[in-house]
Amino acid sequence: MIPAVRGTRDILPGETERWAFVEGTARRLFEQYGYFEIRTPIIEREELFAKGTGETTDIVQKEMYSFIDKGGERITLRPEATPSLVRAFVEHALEQSMAVPKLYTLGPMFRYERPQKGRYRQFHQLDVEVFGVKDPSVDGEVIDLAWALVRALGIEHVELAINSVGCPECRPAFTRALVEALGRDVEKLCGDCRRRAETNPLRIFDCKVPADQPIIDRLPHTVDYLCDACRVHFDAVRADLDVYGIPYHVSHRLVRGLDYYTRTTFEVLAGHLGAQNAVLGGGRYDGLVRQLGGPDRVGIGFAAGIERLVLALPAELPVAPPVPDAFVAALGDQARREALALLRDLRRAGLNAQFDYEGRTLKSQMKRADRLGAPLVLILGEDELARGQVTVKRMATSTQEPVPRHEAVALVARERAARRAAATR
RNA sequence: GUGGAUGUAGCUCAGGCUGGUAGAGCGCCGGACUGUGGCUCCGGAAGUCGCGGGUUCAAAUCCCGUCAUCCACCCCA
Numbered sequence: 205m206i207p208a209v210r211g212t213r214d215i216l217p218g219e220t221e222r223w224a225f226v227e228g229t230a231r232r233l234f235e236q237y238g239y240f241e242i243r244t245p246i247i248e249r250e251e252l253f254a255k256g257t258g259e260t261t262d263i264v265q266k267e268m269y270s271f272i273d274k275g276g277e278r279i280t281l282r283p284e285a286t287p288s289l290v291r292a293f294v295e296h297a298l299e300q301s302m303a304v305p306k307l308y309t310l311g312p313m314f315r316y317e318r319p320q321k322g323r324y325r326q327f328h329q330l331d332v333e334v335f336g337v338k339d340p341s342v343d344g345e346v347i348d349l350a351w352a353l354v355r356a357l358g359i360e361h362v363e364l365a366i367n368s369v370g371c372p373e374c375r376p377a378f379t380r381a382l383v384e385a386l387g388r389d390v391e392k393l394c395g396d397c398r399r400r401a402e403t404n405p406l407r408i409f410d411c412k413v414p415a416d417q418p419i420i421d422r423l424p425h426t427v428d429y430l431c432d433a434c435r436v437h438f439d440a441v442r443a444d445l446d447v448y449g450i451p452y453h454v455s456h457r458l459v460r461g462l463d464y465y466t467r468t469t470f471e472v473l474a475g476h477l478g479a480q481n482a483v484l485g486g487g488r489y490d491g492l493v494r495q496l497g498g499p500d501r502v503g504i505g506f507a508a509g510i511e512r513l514v515l516a517l518p519a520e521l522p523v524a525p526p527v528p529d530a531f532v533a534a535l536g537d538q539a540r541r542e543a544l545a546l547l548r549d550l551r552r553a554g555l556n557a558q559f560d561y562e563g564r565t566l567k568s569q570m571k572r573a574d575r576l577g578a579p580l581v582l583i584l585g586e587d588e589l590a591r592g593q594v595t596v597k598r599m600a601t602s603t604q605e606p607v608p609r610h611e612a613v614a615l616v617a618r619e620r621a622a623r624r625a626a627a628t629r
Numbered sequence: 630g631u632g633g634a635u636g637u638a639g640c641u642c643a644g645g646c647u648g649g650u651a652g653a654g655c656g657c658c659g660g661a662c663u664g665u666g667g668c669u670c671c672g673g674a675a676g677u678c679g680c681g682g683g684u685u686c687a688a689a690u691c692c693c694g695u696c697a698u699c700c701a702c703c704c705c706a
Contacts, residue, residue: 207697210696261704262703262704266704267704267705315705315706317703317705318631318702319699320699320700321700323705396703410704471705471706478700479702479703479704480705480706482705483706484706485706507705507706508706509705509706512706533664533665565659565664565665567659567662567665568658569666570665570666570667571667572666573665574666575666581665581666583665597665597666599666602666
């Protein structure tokens with residue numbers, strides 16, 4: 205046997221129904237909020253992520269699946285969607301053709317990490333981005349959409365954390381204050397933090413090493429160093445969240461691991477997911493479009509992990525595998541031919557009809573019908589054939605009756621309509 | 630990349646310490662019911678004991694290596 209590649213997995217029947225529920229719910233919601241679907245390639249030029257996601261991030265430094273193709277091009281399997289959408293936005297001048305460039309996409313992402321529950325090397329994200337809107341009300345809408353998604357999926361025990369990481373105007377002053385406040389304590393921090401103090405001091409807040417915590421707790425907060433514009437923006441976002449009635453808390457340690465974020469950042473965390481408890485995260489990236497060679501346009505968005513959303517789904521969520529409207533059972537070669545014709549007629553009429561290919565005993569055909577959950581079994585044997593009838597057995601009540609062959613399809617259709625009506629009541 | 634736990638039938642797991650060549654439940658197939666499911670009873674098929682090497686007369690069991698999964702770190706969705 206040749207097993208699946210480490211960190212990848214098959215999503216099997218029984219699970220795919222939950223995936224379809226998550227994806228379907230998300231699509232409906234995104235479109236309700238005015239987003240349009242876009243699909244971008246899974247492979248991109250390596251430099252898109254080096255410049256976009258950021259050279260100092262762990263993603264770029266050690267987690268990318270990169271290779272050189274036969275033409276000598278440096279190619280990367282996308283580790284996240286945002287840079288690709290920014291590229292597409294710029295490449296196709298989407299701001300010209302769309303009233304408001306509000307885009308969503310979904311699909312596989314790739315990161316070379318040590319696999320764990322809720323963390324795979326090929327994983328899947330739902331992703332939403334809005335371009336060109338500076339007004340803080342779009343931040344509120346995007347966060348509302350994120351929250352609405354989690355709510356629509358019925359996921360419990362979630363919390364929303366938000367923060368503002370400032371902009372190029374106020375970031376330098378904050379970074380200076382941070383390094384100053386750190387002072388000689390830098391020496392006492394873990395290796396990662398000492399490195400971060402040099403490359404990206406903001407990310408020290410991500411540290412979870414217990415010994416570092418007392419020092420980090422004493423550090424200044426981004427929100428206390430925002431410039432006037434960022435301050436006003438953040439206050440407006442918070443006011444909007446109050447209007448929407450979305451509960452949240454400000455986490456001054458929410459700085460996120462991607463370099464491009466400015467101003468608003470947010471995350472949705474779910475309990476009972478173990479260590480990989482971030483189901484959704486995002487924020488504003490006002491310099492990214494320009495950074496990637498586009499016009500000076502702002503942006504904001506979020507990504508949600510489909511695996512994690514599926515994991516966080518309520519256990520009792522009803523999943524409905526496709527159920528046949530009828531099962532056709534045949535006895536003998538003559539009847540078998542007529543059974544195929546009946547199967548054809550049922551299917552031409554748009555009904556879900558199943559059959560036992562191997563022509564086994566009636567008993568085993570009944571058993572199969574039962575396993576498939578068919579409410580009706582249409583039995584065709586020599587007797588029925590001679591009389592131009594089929595025997596219709598209702599599985600739920602174990603009752604059966606002869607029906608003229610030419611009325612069988614209409615009967616199955618009527619029964620299905622009645623079941624549907626009962627189900628929606 | 631670091632630390633720990635675990636890999637035995639399709640699934641969930643026993644056996645492993647105290648080596649003697651593999652078991653249960655569920656599922657699957659068949660029979661009791663010569664043309665009728667779900668319950669019951671009876672029978673059957675199915676396993677390179679993750680993989681490779683070593684020790685031994687003999688290894689699922691002991692030793693080494695390796696791969697995978699899970700948990701935590703890390704990172705993030």
